[in-house]
Amino acid sequence: MAKHEIESEVSGNVWKVLLSAGANVSEGDVIMILESMKMEIPVEASCDGVLQQVCVQPEDQVEEDQVLAVIED
């Protein structure tokens, strides 16, 4: 069991959170959608596993490299 942190590739806002902690995810599943410069940026699961933690809420501002979610495989 390893923990995988998913970091933001951009600075922006959290627009929608689609999955919550406890959800089973497959690599590529969209966990949340960020908004930056009027663009929607999906945040995807980096591996199969269980979504252990979602670290942000809708409307939160996030910075580049900030941890958005943690997956345990």
Next chain:
Amino acid sequence: MQKIVVANRGAIARRIIRTCAEMGIQTVAVYSEADAGAPYLAEASEAYPLAGVQPVDTYLNQDALLAVAQNCRADAVHPGYGFLAENAGFAQKVIDNSLTFIGPAPRWLAAMGDKVSARALLAERGFPMFAGSDEVRDAQSAAAAAEKIGFPVMVKPSGGGGGMGMQIVREAAHLEDAVMRARAIGVSAFDQAGVYLEKYIEQPRHIEFQILGDGQGHAIHLYERDCSVQRRNQKLIEESPAPGLAPDRLEREAAKSAEACAGLGYDNIGTLETLFTPAGDMGFLEMNTRIQVEHGVTESVTGCDLVALQIGLARGDGLPTQPERKGFAVEARLYAEDSESMLPSTGRLSVFRPPRMFGVRVETGYVQGQVVTPFYDAMLAKIIAHGQTRELAIGRLCVALQAFAVEGVKTNATLLRRILQSADFLAGRVDTGIVDRLMGER
């Protein structure tokens, strides 16, 4: 008209402020907390802060903008493009506050904002249309409409624009899902559940006609702009004249556009967007009821100041005479983005030196040292090159892009130069698929 509130930010705010200064009109700038370091504040006669950074709290905050207009005793509001520029409710509130709205009458913003109503109005004036439907209410009426139009069809939210919520449907089995999705996006983005269908045109060219109307049944055109070079519905390069089409044909289509707007009684500025099929058939796409981002292309070939004309029409100066078109203009939009990952790029502009060159105009809302934030669009600058030939205009634009020094954010400059130097673009073989083909995505 002595004092105009500029209800916008960045490049277009600067652009409006400059023309107003030339005309001896005072300007009032507004700015969000994220734009406190923007150059347009100092260029305006007065500047007032709007609390917050998000568009909804600032440049979309109608009450705050109207309060500024009242407090500073302005007599007009220029909305620029984006934000509230096509919001009929805001335009009406401006008028109800005894201010002049520098743009078309609210009824035109409403009529053209609803894409089904816009289609109907232009069709009535005899403007060419591709097959399309009225609003579809359910899966059955959507299926019937699609049957009549013929697959593939484009499913669109009727409140939409700019590509949001649009979906291509190639077979009946996927129609219902697409209609539901377009409806959901329409409700969340435009507060409107209406959905309609249009014939999907494969690999079209996007050509738009610039119109000015006086609201008294007269209108002129300022020729066309070819905006086919796009990526994911984002325009990258625009030019006038449209390459590779017979000038007399384009002139006829432009005249049709002006006649349709004259017949409607349309006022102030507008752009009739059309698609051209590979076979050369033209059909209506939508009408934009505001100054466009790419207006500089038209200014470059006509010598007309479109902001000055908007102000003139709003105060009843009447239409200018039809200008001649001279030479060729090509514009590139420099975006703060990583062209490979397509992700926007934010940060402090540690270096930002626009080129100063003969035949090249740069419109930007940024100066060196300013921070590019994630709150607004990613456009850093528009670079417009003019030349006696298309080749010269393209050459100047390439040199200007190379000379434009930007550090601190990533830009799409390399991609823009790659497009400009591609065999297809140089030959004028443009359509909306050109960038994807060049990037090897298709």
